[in-house]
Amino acid sequence: MSALGIISNANLNGGQKLAVKYFTVSLALFGAQVLFGLLAGIQYLNPDFLFGILDFSVNRMVHINAMVVWLLFGFIGSVYWLLEDESGTPVVGLGLGNLNFWIFTLAVVVVVLVYLLIQVGPGELKSIWLINEGREYIEAPRWADIGIVVCVLIFFFNVAATFMKGRFTGIAGVLVLDLVALAGLYLAGMWYTPNISMDQHWWWWVIHLWVEATWEVLVGCLMAYGLIKTMGVRRKIVETWLYIEVALMFGSGILGLGHHYFWIGTPEYWLTIGGFFSALEPIPLVAMVVHAVFDAGYHKLKSSNTPALAWIIGQAFGNFFGAGVWGFMHTLPQINLYTHGTQWTASHGHLAFFGAYVTMILAFFYLAIQKWRGNVWMGSNLVGSWKWKWSMFLLWTGMIAMTMALLISGYEQSQIERAIGGSDWVAYFAAQEHPWFVQGMVWRMIGGWTFAAGFVLLAWDLMTIGKRETRPALVVDAESH
Amino acid sequence: MIVEPVALANFFTVFFSAAMVILTGAVYALLFAYSRLRQRARLMPLAYVAYLGLSVSVYTLAQAANLFNDTFWTFIVGLMLLGYFAAPHVVWHLCVATHDQESVDGHKPHDEGNPSFIRP
Numbered sequence: 084m085s086a087l088g089i090i091s092n093a094n095l096n097g098g099q100k101l102a103v104k105y106f107t108v109s110l111a112l113f114g115a116q117v118l119f120g121l122l123a124g125i126q127y128l129n130p131d132f133l134f135g136i137l138d139f140s141v142n143r144m145v146h147i148n149a150m151v152v153w154l155l156f157g158f159i160g161s162v163y164w165l166l167e168d169e170s171g172t173p174v175v176g177l178g179l180g181n182l183n184f185w186i187f188t189l190a191v192v193v194v195v196l197v198y199l200l201i202q203v204g205p206g207e208l209k210s211i212w213l214i215n216e217g218r219e220y221i222e223a224p225r226w227a228d229i230g231i232v233v234c235v236l237i238f239f240f241n242v243a244a245t246f247m248k249g250r251f252t253g254i255a256g257v258l259v260l261d262l263v264a265l266a267g268l269y270l271a272g273m274w275y276t277p278n279i280s281m282d283q284h285w286w287w288w289v290i291h292l293w294v295e296a297t298w299e300v301l302v303g304c305l306m307a308y309g310l311i312k313t314m315g316v317r318r319k320i321v322e323t324w325l326y327i328e329v330a331l332m333f334g335s336g337i338l339g340l341g342h343h344y345f346w347i348g349t350p351e352y353w354l355t356i357g358g359f360f361s362a363l364e365p366i367p368l369v370a371m372v373v374h375a376v377f378d379a380g381y382h383k384l385k386s387s388n389t390p391a392l393a394w395i396i397g398q399a400f401g402n403f404f405g406a407g408v409w410g411f412m413h414t415l416p417q418i419n420l421y422t423h424g425t426q427w428t429a430s431h432g433h434l435a436f437f438g439a440y441v442t443m444i445l446a447f448f449y450l451a452i453q454k455w456r457g458n459v460w461m462g463s464n465l466v467g468s469w470k471w472k473w474s475m476f477l478l479w480t481g482m483i484a485m486t487m488a489l490l491i492s493g494y495e496q497s498q499i500e501r502a503i504g505g506s507d508w509v510a511y512f513a514a515q516e517h518p519w520f521v522q523g524m525v526w527r528m529i530g531g532w533t534f535a536a537g538f539v540l541l542a543w544d545l546m547t548i549g550k551r552e553t554r555p556a557l558v559v560d561a562e563s564h
Numbered sequence: 565m566i567v568e569p570v571a572l573a574n575f576f577t578v579f580f581s582a583a584m585v586i587l588t589g590a591v592y593a594l595l596f597a598y599s600r601l602r603q604r605a606r607l608m609p610l611a612y613v614a615y616l617g618l619s620v621s622v623y624t625l626a627q628a629a630n631l632f633n634d635t636f637w638t639f640i641v642g643l644m645l646l647g648y649f650a651a652p653h654v655v656w657h658l659c660v661a662t663h664d665q666e667s668v669d670g671h672k673p674h675d676e677g678n679p680s681f682i683r684p
Contacts, residue, residue, distance in 0.1 A: 323662045355565050355636065362640045363647055369589040370651035376597035377659040403590065412582045416567045417629040419573070494579070502572045 085369065086179030087457045088552050091223025094457045098166040098174040098245075101181055104453055108188050110542060112153030115195075117531075117538050119146040124531045127524045143223050145195060150436065151220065152191055157444035158301050159238055162258065163449055165308045166242060176241050183237040186230070194227045211275070218286055221272045228273050233267040253322030254304050257329055268293050280348030287343045295336045302443050303328050306395065307445055313392045316378070324374065331367040339364045345416045346423055350501040354416055361414040368407045375399055387557040388453050388461045390471040390548070394446035397479070401438020409434050409486070421501040426523065427493030434486040439476075443542070451547055453556060460554035471548060474540035480520050481534025485527050492523030565637070568630035577628040584621035585644070588614050593652040600656060618648055 092100050123142040125132050130139070166174055174180060181187065201214050212225045223231070239262040246255040271288035274281075307325045310316040340356025386392040409431040413422040422428065449471070453461045465471075496514045504510020514520055570578050595611035598604070624646055631637035 320662050327658060351565075354567055358565075358567075358637070359640060362644055365586050365589070366644075366647040366651050369586060369593055369648065370655040372590050372593035373597040373652045373655040374659055376594060377601060378655070379662075380598075403586075408583050408586045411586050412579045413631055415582070415631075418578045418582075419632070420567075420568045420569050421575070424606075432668045494575070498572065498575060502575070 087459045087555060088550055089457060090394045091457065092455075094455055096167040096173070097177045098163045098168075099451070099454065101174070101177065101184060102160040102162075102164035103451055103455060104181075104184055105156045105163065106448055108191075109153045109156035109160060110448070110545065112149045112156060112191070113147050113441075114538060114542065116146055116149035116153060117535050119143075119149060121531050121535060124524070124528045128521075128528060137199070138202055141198060145198055147220050148195075148198075148222060154298075154436075154440050155287060156187075156446065157440075157447065158298070158305075160451075161305050161444065161447040162238075162242060162301075164447060165254075165305075166245055169252055169254060169308065170245045170249030172245060174241055175244035175248055176237075179237055180241045183234050187234045190227055190234075194223050197224070198222070203355075216273075218282075221286070221289055225273060228269070235262070239263065239266060252318070253325060254307050257300060257325055258304045261297055261304070265293070265297045265301070268297060278334070283347040284344070284349060287340060287347075291340045291343050291495060292337065295339060296332065298440060299332050299336060300329055302398075303332070305443055305447065307399070309443075309450065310392065312450060313386045313388050313395065313446075315387075328371075335360055335364045335367060342414050342416075342419065345419055358416055360414075361411075364414075365407045365411050368403060372403075384539055386462065388449055389463055389465065389468075390475075391446040391449040391453075393471075393475060394442045394449065397475070398438065398442035398446070401434065401442050403438075405431065405434030405436070405438035405486075409490075421497040422493065425493045425496040425501070426489045426520075427497060430486050430489035430493055433482065433489065434528055437482045449546055449548070452548055456549040456552075458556045459549040459552045460556055461549060461552075462557045465548070466551045469549065469552055470544035472539055474537050474544050477533055477537030477540060479537075481530045481532070481537055484530030484533060486530075488523045488526035488530055490523075492520045494526070495519040495523070531562065566634040568633055569630050574628040578625060581621045581625040581628060585618060585625060585648075587617040588621055590646045592618055592648070593655075596652045597656060615649060622648075632664060 095103065119142045122133065122137065123139055123146055126134075126139040126142065133142075163174070163180070196213055204210065204214070206215075206217060210224075214224055215222050216224055216228065221228075239259075242262055242279060244261050245251075246259060268288055271285045271292075274285040276282050276285075307321040310321055328446055338356055339360040341353050341359075342361045343357075344353035345357055413419055413427050413431070449461070452457060495517055499517055499520075500506060500510045500514035505515055589663055592611050592614035595614055596609050599607035599611060622641060626637070634642045650674055
C-alpha cells in the first residue's frame, strides 16, 4: 500500500482496478449527458440553435442514451469494486473482464460517433443493424444491442464464477440472479414487429423491467454493501433486509409495469392490473421510512466516508420523492390519460433517475477514491470538504429546479394540449407556445446550468478529495469488530 | 371496470391529494417509528393524526379521480387505507425481530436507544 492521500493502483485489488476504469468512463459519460442535455434545453428555447448541425432529436437521444450507459458503467464498476472483497477471492477471468471493458467502451464511442455523424437518412433494415434501431431511449443499433448482451454475459461470468469459487454471501446470491435478468431482459428490446402495440409491449420490458426491477435490485445489493462499509451495519441484518426488499420490489414492481400499458393498445385488463399496482406500489416505499428511522437511531450515522454516506442518505430521499411522490401524482389511469408522455413524465424521470440511481453511483465513486488514495480519512472535518458539499448542493438544487420547472410545463401541457385541445397537432403547438410552458423551460435551463456547475465541481472534487489528508480512515466495518 | 377521466377542474386536486397521500404516509411512518424507538408515547397520537391526514387525502383523491363510481376502484381505495395503516406496523415488527436475532448472536448494542430492547 502506498502513502496516504496518493492515488495508487497498489491500493486496489484486481477487481477494483477494473472498477476504477469503469468509473472513469462512467464519469465522462455523465459529463456527456449533462452537455447534451444543456444543448437540447437551449434548443427548446432557441429552436434555430445548431439546427441542421446537431439537431434536437440527436441531442435528446445522446442525452438519454448517455445516461443509460453511464449508469450501466457505474453499476458494473460498483459490482467489480465489491467483488473480491465480498467473495474473498480474486476475480475469476479478470483478463476477459478487462478485454470486455475495452470492447464495451470502444463500442459506446462508435455508437455515439455514428449518432452524431449520421443524423438523418432512410429508415430500413440496414439502418436498424448499423445506425439506429429507432426505438426511443434504446436507439443503439442491433450490433451494439447484441454487444451489450455479450458484455453483460461476460460480466455475469466474472461475478458468478468468482462467487462460486469464493464466499457465496446473501448479497452474492441476489446479485447473481439479478445479473441473469439484466442480460435476459435486454433481449426484449430487440424484438422486431411491425405491430406498434406489440412493439411497445416488449419495449416496456426493457424500459420498465430493466430499470424498476433489475436496476433497483442491483442498487439494493450496492446499498447493502455500502451500509456495511460506511456504517458498519451487521451483514446478517443487511442481508435479511435485502431479501425483504427484493420480495417487495418483485411483488409490486414487476406488475407495476401495467401503468405503462394503459394507452398502447393492449387488452383492457391491463387497466385493472396497472391501476391496482399503481395505487399500492408506494406503500413499501413509505413503510421503509420506519426502517430508516430504526437504523438511524441504532447506528447514530457514524461513518467512515461522509460524502458516500451523504449520497446514500440522498438516495433514500431522492428515491422517495422522485419515484414515490412524483410517480404517484400521475400514475392512476384517470389522470395518466392526460399526463402520459408530457413534461410531467420528464419531471418524474429526472428526479427518479437522479434520486434512485445517480446518488448510489456517486456514493461508490467516493468509496472508490477513498481506497484508491490508500484508505485515507474521509470522515467529518475532512480537508477541502467544501467541494463535495457544494457540488452536492448544486447538483441537488439544479435537479430540484429542473424537476419543478418541468412539472409546471407538464401541468400546462396536460391541460392545454391534452384535456382542452384533445391532443391534436394544433393543440400540441398551442401548448408548446403557451407562456407557462416557455417559462417552465427557461427555469429548467437555469436548473440545468446549476446542475452543470455541480457536475464540474464534482469532477474536480473526485480528482482532489483526500489529497491533502494524512489521517487513515475511521474503521467502522462490522466484520472487523 | 370503469375508468372515468378526471375533470379539468379537478386536475390540481388530484395531483395535490396524491402527493399528500405519500407525504402524510411518510410522516405517519416517521412519527410511528420515532415514537417507538425513543419510547415517546406522546408522539404516537400525532402519528395517527398524520394517518388521519392520509385518510382525508385518499378520500379527496378518490372523489376527484372518480374512484367511488366503480366497485373495483372503491376496493382499491379500501386497500390503500389498510395498506398504509398496516405497513409501518409490519416493518417495525420485522426491524425488532432482525435486531433481536442480532442480540442472540452476541453482538452488543451500543447506544441507549437500542431498539432491540423495545417491544411493540
